[in-house]
Amino acid sequence: MQEKRILIVEDEPRIALALCRALEFPSGGARQVEISPVAETALSKIQRQAYDLIITDLRMPGMSGAEFLRQVHNLCPDTPTMLITGFGSPDVEDLAQRLGAAYMAKPFSLRCFVEQVDRIVAGEEKKHSAPLHRDGHGR
């Protein structure tokens, strides 16, 4: 099975490491996971390297996860994305949908997280195709 390359953008290092560890002990296919604590750095990575999935936190210092996803959409519109947040609400879920991202609100189990990642990289969850708006929420 082809190795799946995943980028995690998360400013909390212990959360980033836990997500990374969960994905690096695969139940199925192999995954290569990179972490970026800053959205701006992640954008540079995306310009150099293609990913099978890009996961971002919503609230981060500097560029928000929402703005990051808008730029990702411009750079690589076909790459699946996932928005995770500790401040889940119907508004944020709606924002994720408009940004074309899968959505996961804390609290969540790492087992569920890995299952959702697997579904996305296997193409079982289609990327939303709704148009992007610049009046979204976040940060």
Place this chain on the structure above:
Amino acid sequence: MDADSAGPRAAMADAWVTFRLGSQVYGLPVAPIEQIVPMVTITPLPEIGEPVAGVINVRGRPVPVVDLRRHVGQAQAAFLLDTPIVLSHIADHSLGLVVDEVLDVLILAPGDLIAPTQILPSELGQAPVIAALARMPGGLGLLLDPDHLFGPEQREALTRAAEMLPQLAAKARIPGGDSGAGA
């Protein structure tokens, strides 16, 4: 301590391994946890005393084991073949924590966290070992601060154990376990 105190804030920045002791759910941060293995033979080492219940063989290395049920003041329960041992690095020591059942690994949201003093009696609520309480599937969990899991005397016992273990292990012929923990 209020809801914005260091405990709950720190809790939000961690992923938590949740486990059950009796009917109570607890959590420990993922970072100090190395591996979870099924029960292996625990060789009692009464020379060392509390909190060390005995020693196991982890890939040829003797590792002290703490019965976490007894450590938190619950009645001792029989160890079964599938009773998990949480191999951790806590208080500068590698040790195994025996728990009843490992439940999950959770990433928590700020809204799920409660300062201990909001719910627990003041003496318990101010205990540094409890970093925060958290609403979890299955009820309210106690999130433990590994830096305060053991008191000074217990830390001394763990240090003594670390110094004595190689010698005691050789004398006691600690058997190798299975499922990755043993030699």
